[in-house]
Amino acid sequence: MDETRTWQTIDSERAATADLLTGLTDEQWSHPSLCAGWTVREVAAHLSLAHRIKAGTAFRAFVRARGSFNRMVDQTARDEARRPPADLVAELRGAVGLHRLAPGQTLKNALMDTLVHTQDIAVPLGIERHMPLDAAVVAADDLWRMGFPFHARRRLAGHRLVATDTDWAAGEGAEISGPIEALVMLLAGRTATIPRLTGITA
Structure with missing residues (x-):
């Protein structure tokens, strides 16, 4: 973008x-x-x-x-x-x-x-909103690149994150896969969307 x-x-x-x-x-x-x-x-x-x-x-x-x-x-x-x-x-x-x-x-x-x-x-209000895919990819890249305050690469070390609805992946190791917006929230330290992902449990 x-x-x-x-x-x-x-x-x-x-x-x-x-x-x-x-x-x-x-x-x-x-x-x-x-x-x-x-x-x-x-x-x-x-x-x-x-x-x-x-x-x-x-x-x-x-x-x-x-x-x-x-x-x-x-x-x-x-x-x-x-x-x-x-x-x-x-x-x-x-x-x-x-x-x-x-x-x-x-x-x-x-x-x-x-x-x-x-x-x-x-999400906590049960209101369905979806991130635009191209924007979610940019956000995922940004979250993976930055350290503070999310430290995504450190928290998710030993895992490979793979989006199932667009072309995005990062990391090495055991696979965690799912919609890019759920991965973005995981990278940002949120656990509420983990049920939408495979390869990880809350």
């Missing part, structure tokens, strides 16, 4: 996720997501921040988090989640067409983040 196509996909996913969130009940907004410790509301808040956070803001949040990236991400999402759901939806919808990356984020990171967090919301 080239840059134009990648941004088009991010825009499309953001718009669709905003539509999904618009139809949720108060109970669903408070439902646990696939992100440990976060409800749907915190995930939505995190997604609404990416295009708005600036370098200075990120630095202050990092200092407040005492130098912990994970703590910074958690604190900023929780702070933002205090806003009304309608505001979070409006912020996410307003991101469509605004092609800005968070400090230190690459375009592939942004695509992966959008795809994974949409599933973090949809």
Whole structure:
């Protein structure tokens, strides 16, 4: 995927996720997501921040988090989640067409983040959403390449991951196979989609 196509996909996913969130009940907004410790509301808040956070803001949040990236991400999402759901939806919808990356984020990171967090919301709510295959391949490559914070290659050492619905594979060893979107979630450290995979158990 080239840059134009990648941004088009991010825009499309953001718009669709905003539509999904618009139809949720108060109970669903408070439902646990696939992100440990976060409800749907915190995930939505995190997604609404990416295009708005600036370098200075990120630095202050990092200092407040005492130098912990994970703590910074958690604190900023929780702070933002205090806003009304309608505001979070409006912020996410307003991101469509605004092609800005968070400090230190690459375009592939942004695509992966959008795809994974949409599933973090949809899967536990029993809402069926599918990743575009070409975008899922880019996300899988990005997750396999990066170390922190997912460390996929280390966690899945001794296994070969093979997509059954598109041309993608990585690693060496005992085979884990299934839909590319389920592999993406596995690479991102989520276990909820493991039942869709063969060669691995939760």
